Structures are given as structure tokens and as C-alpha cells.
Amino acid sequence: MGDVLLDVDLSGEATRLCPDAPVPVVDVSDVRRRAGGAGLVARMLAHDGHRVTLVTVLSDDDASLALEGALAGVRVVSGPSGAKTPVKTRVRAGSQPVVRVDEGCERPEVPAATAGMLRALDQAEVIVVADYGRGVAANPEIREMLAARAGDIPIVWDPHPSGAMPVPGVAVVTPNLSEAAKAADSGVGTPGAIPAVGSALGETLLDRWQSQAVLVTMGERGGLLSRPDTPPVAIPAPATEVADPCGAGDRLAASLAVHLAEGRSLQEAAERAINAAAAFLGAGGVASLPDRHRPVWHHSREEDAVGLARRVRANGGTVVATGGCFDLLHAGHARTLSAARDLGDCLIVCLNSDESVRRIKGEERPIVSQQDRAELLLALECVDAVLVFGEDTPEACLATLRPDVWVKGGDYRASELPEAGLVESWGGRCMTVPFHPARSTSVLADALAKVS
Template sequence: MRITVVGDVLLDVDLAGEATRLCPDAPVPVVDVAEVRRRAGGAGLVARMLAQDGHRVTLVTVLSDDDASLEVEGALGGVRVVAGPSGARTPVKTRVRAGSHPVVRVDEDCSRPEVPGATAGMLKAIEQSEVVVIADYGRGLAANAEIRSLLTTLADDVPIVWDPHPAGAVPVPGVAVVTPNLAEAAKAAGIAAETPAEIEEAGNVLLDRWQSKAVLVTMGERGGLLLGRRDRLPRTIPAPPTAVSDPCGAGDRLAASLAVHLAQGRGVEDAVELAIHEAAGFLGAGGVSSLPERHRPTWRHRRDEDAPGLARRIRAKGGTVVATGGCFDLLHAGHARTLAAARDLGDCLIVCLNSDESVRRIKGEQRPIVSQQDRAELLLALECVDAVMIFEEDTPEACLDELRPDVWVKGGDYQASQLPEAGLVESWGGRCVTVPFHAARSTSVLADALAKVS
């Protein structure tokens, strides 16, 4: 299942300690900080939850070049990030707790920026989705016209869960479920939404206004009120009794779980009931504080970044650079499997690609069948490939010497130590790895088959 989370990312900082005295300058507690946790917030938190559940997740977002953005990226281990430039500083939300009691939250750079652009890579990642979560945190990505047009097209075939924000964009028509909390529903509908009748009225107003298939108004410990277009009768789905010390992340957990259950084919009511129970379980286990810290460096998907630059950036953050090489003439399933296996070994995958002249010298005058630019474009279209570096020589040694990958991968049934590049790669501390070779799937077999039908 390919899950895509689309939305704004934040850096959440939690400061926890004890308060045993008052400040001499003012009657406020002094918190002796004993623990500092930094984690990806907003859409980043949704993606992290799904990755921790074992799902294959792509986060489509925009990122700045500031230190907070690097912190966010470092906390997104296990998540594929496809990002464009944000044009604004990364918001930082710092929560201070004394024991189990919140003391204050400090927000930095949280003003609403201009609507960011969407790169071709971002749109491609959304287009390939099997289920989408929109985690709108009011920073403008969900208002991007190209993204909205694509989501509107996908809504008929792909489950989309839209978690709205008071300062965010209106959901596109046709999404599976929109999940406002009670305050968000009241504000969006312009109704007090305090009594059960008022909450139901607000939900029906939003159902008509947003043209979604369903609206789920979440009500904290009271569960949720589900309204659908086919059946206007509201369904109140209770939440199990839960001792909650920190409600942060409950809406993110619910949206993430709901998307998974819808993608697995469950009906809306069953999916909502499961999601509410899982959100309650998440809070009962400690909420966001129960999530393990992940500071494994991740990668930013930027098609305009050259291969050496990508390698330097990933290595500077402590990440693992993986490279592989070959002609990749007539891309086939064997190539795709080998490349996917290689990508799983590190934080980015760079393909060293033989140029047209190099292929002719190695394979003969009839090759390559596909030009180097088209071969590079096809490789970059694979989600497991982060960059391509074309080389003119007969061997990739000069290319490798410039990239200096941590891992060099080849497909084959021989020992890694027997690879001709092994000595070079090991000279800078790298290692060589082989992944299974699929003999029944090769360019020669494919070319012969095409010749018979031409």
C-alpha cells in the first residue's frame, strides 16, 4: 500500500522537567528542564506514525533551508520525503511541561506564508498514491491549485482523508472523509455547535459545503459524530474511556488510522470506529511522548539536485549514500526489483549510468536502444531512484571516486568481494553488496521478444 501524506510540517519541541519554585522576578514557575525532545510535527507527525506502523509512506511537503527544517528531516527516519521549497521559515512550537502539567507553549514563525509552489516530483508522488491523508496546518500547501486539481481528479478512485485547519484551505470535493474537531466544525459552519442538535446541524452544513462523501466531527472523549451523503442519519461513535495526560497528536493519529482502514476496503463506519479506538489507545499509551525518538537522517527528493551534491548533503547529515550502475537499456521488472532493493540499504540511491558511447563500446553498434537522456528520465521516474549520474568511460570508477558511496550495489549471483569495483569502494571505507539477479528478466530477452513482433 502506497500511503501519501500531503501537508505542512512543523518542528515540535518538548521541554519537560519539574517546577519546585517561583521566579523571583514574577509569580511564575521555574521549570528545571530534564528532557528535551524534538520531533516532526504537523504532516510530519502523521507520516512518522504511519511509518512506525510499518507502512510505506511518502510525505509530500515543502521545506525551508533553516536549522529547524534540518531537525524535521532528521526526525523523519523511515519516511520518503518529496519536498519543494517553502519560501518561509519552518514553524517551531515549543511546549513546556512541569511534571504532567502543561505550563506554556511558545510559537515561532507561525504566520501564514504565501501559497507555495508544487514541483513535478511532488505531483508525481501524489498521482501514484493508493491512499492520501491531507494534513493541513494552515501554511498554504493544501491551497496550491495544482495539488487541489490533482486531488479532485483522484478523489473518485483513491480514498482521501482530509484533516482541516481553521486557517487552512477548504477540502476539495469528493474526498472520502473530512475530520474537523468540534471547534473547527463550529467555526467553519458558523454555528455554536454545543448541543447534539447543533453539532449535527454543523456537520450537515459542512457536508453540503465541502461536498465530501462524509464528515466526521471529532468530540474528544465523547468520540465522533459521522455524517454521510448517502445516509444523513448521524452515527455517534463513542470513544473508549481513556486516561489522557496529553491530547497532542490525537487528530493526527485518527486521520492516519482512518486512511489505512479505508484503503484496506473497510466501510466508512467500521473504519471510523477502529480509528477512534486506535486514537484513544494512542493517548492512553502516552500520546506523542510514547513515540520513539528518530533522528536518522532522511533525504529530500529534489530532481534538480545533481548526484555529487546529493551525496555530499546526505553524507554531511550522517546518512548512508547508496549507488549502483549499469546501462539500463529497456528498463524492465528485473531492474526495478534490483533498484528497489538497493534503495532500502540507505538514505538515497544514485544510479551511475553508462552514456550512449559507453554502451556502444561495450554492447556493440546496435545498442543502446534507448538514448541516455531517456534512460535517465525513466530511472528518475522510479520512486526508489534519487539521482542519476551519466559517465562516458567503460567503467564507473571515476564516477564512484567522485561520489564515494557508502554502499555500492550490483545485481548478480557472485560474491561482493569479486566485484571489479570492490577495491576502490573499500579504499574509502565503503562496502560492496549484491542483490538477487533475475535471469528471466533482461534487456536481451526483452529486445528479442520485441524483434519477433516488429
């Protein structure tokens, strides 16, 4: 959870000076666009094979589209940022940085939190707060949710000098030495005194932040772990040749969260995280992460189902569809839809019309009209679009959408689905997700009849 930005790397060779001014001319041979901030943490965790949800805010500008492409493979739950997407462009000549250009990095207003953002935090097993000073971590509703969850799950807070204070009770805060010094209103002292300074800073920040621990990172010197009523522990870092230190703090926070979620002690988790950060830098840092080009499709209501399917497919994404009556939406539906959404880049629900439901279920059904059923489905974060069809079967609807994956809930084989042949005719595949027999519309309707 936190602020995202777009990082752009322009790399090339500089063999001459500009005739207009004594500055190098860089012949750019490679352009890379990466998700930065909380987006980089999410990318790292997804690359490691973890199931990740990125809770953030996004703009609607061109830079945001590029950012979404860099986040392919990550589930994004976002609200509107109300500001331009921050873009940080680094120009390199060989391995030498030449200049960095920042755009849209003015401090914005604190963004609003959507119900979907809060729900994602409420469902998390572990949270990394990647605060880059753009207001997500300062939102009062988000802070209230994080404070409530701090006693239940590990929360790793990676702070920023212009960001919000960590909420009390988080498992560990991970400032680097300069961030810690600024937060504690202290100088860092001489290089030889850095461990002693880090110890003093840790004690000060424990009292100020009321966190369970503070891990002050000190580059090649490793880190210093401070906890209440416990002597600070120095954790050395392995010797590493570093070409680009970018992303080291993000790698440490991501690894720390994983190890805490796996049940390791804080000291062991910190040791492993520092080693992971060193290994990450030794492997080339952010340059070692594979490029992503497919866009991720976050929750949107501005496009119809057919247009959404075409757009996702045109950009190399995976279109997932499922279908049914969805009369009296219940927990079984929600679980099935959530599992279906995880199989691709968008989920479209093919919804039986009122007339279709009556022919299939009888004159007493549907209990809820198609307009209300569609509205309830669209209120779910996992549903991106709804397409209503009037036939008894979804074949015509499927032929229009041509989804890559057709999903049904049930305890039967995917190959036995009536739609299997049609879906396979354009190269799609059928899949089933777990069926929840104790949760069904019929059971719910019977229960309602008894109390009516």
C-alpha cells in the same frame, strides 16, 4: 499530504521563581524535536510498518534540517516552501504546560507543486490530507489531482480552521467539534447538547463540503459519523486517562485511512480509528513515539555524488548505489531504481561513460549521450545523484563512494555479483531487485529500428 512543522518539547522541573519577574524557572532536562502536522501523520504510519510517502513543502533553514532528521525512515517528496519552517516550542514543568512559543507561523503564500509531488499523489493507494493552514492543500494543481483521485481511492481530509475547504468527493472529513462549528458558522451550544449539535454540524458540512462522510470528533465523547441520506451514528470512545492530547486527531486520521484502504466499511473504520486514538493517548501520546535522529534525504540537485554520500553517511544514513549504461531509459529501469531507493536514504547511480558503453556494447552504442542519460536519470524522483565513470567496471567508482548497499537488477544471486567482494570489504552488502525481461534497451532499440 499537507503542511509540516517542527514541534519542540522542553521538559524539566520548576522549583523556584525568576528573581526578575514572578514566573517559574524551568530547569530543562530533556529536549525533543518532532515532526508535526502532516509529518506526524507520516511518522505514525511509518512506525506502524506502512510504506509511506510524505508529500509536502520544505524550507532551507536550520529548523528544516532538524525537521528532516525527525522524519528519518519516511520517504519525502517535497517542493520549496518559500517560507520559514514553522516551529512550535512547548515548555513543561513536570507534566504541567508552562508556555508555548511559536516562530515562523505567519500565513505564507500558497506554495507551488512540483511534478514529483503530483506524481506521488497520482500513484498513492490512499491519501491523508493533513491541512494545517499553510497552503499545500490550497494549491490548485494539488486540489485538481485530489479531486480526480477521490473517486478511485479513499481520501481522508483532516481540516484546519484557516485551511482550504476539502475537495468534493473525499471519503471522509474529520473535524473536531470546534473546527466543525467554525466551518459551519455555528456555536457549539452547551456541553449536554454536544451530540445534537454534532449531528446538526455534520449535516451542514456534508452539504457544504460535498464529501461522502463527515466524522466530527468530540474528545472523550467519541465521534459522530454523518453520511448523506443516513441517520448519524454516535461512536463512543473508551475511557482513557489522558496526559497530553497532542496528536489525537492525527492518530485518528492515520488509522482511518489504513482501515479504509484495507476495505473495511466506513463505520467500522471510524470505530477502529477512534479506539486507536484513545489507545494512542493512553500510551502517552506523542511521547510514546520513538525519537528519530537520522536525516531523510529528499530530492536535491545541489550536491555532487561523492559529497552526498559523505553527508548521508556522516549523519548515520544508508547510502545506496546502483550502476549501468541506462541507454534508452524505460519502465524496467524506473522500477529497478525506485526499488533501490527504498533500501536507504539516498540513491546514487554509477553511469557508464560514452567510451565505456562503446567498448562494452559496440560502436553503435550508446544511442543517447552520457550528458542526456545523466539528465534523464536525475529527472527521476528516486535518483539523488549520478556519478559517471569511464572504466569497464564500476569498481573504482564504488571504492570512491563506498556505498552501504550495492543494488543490481537481475535474476541471479547477490553473492554472484562481480562487485560483491569489494563492497563487502568495507562492510557493505549487495542486493538484487526484480528484473523485468520484457522491458529492456535491446527490445526498445529493435522496436525503434523497425519504425525508423
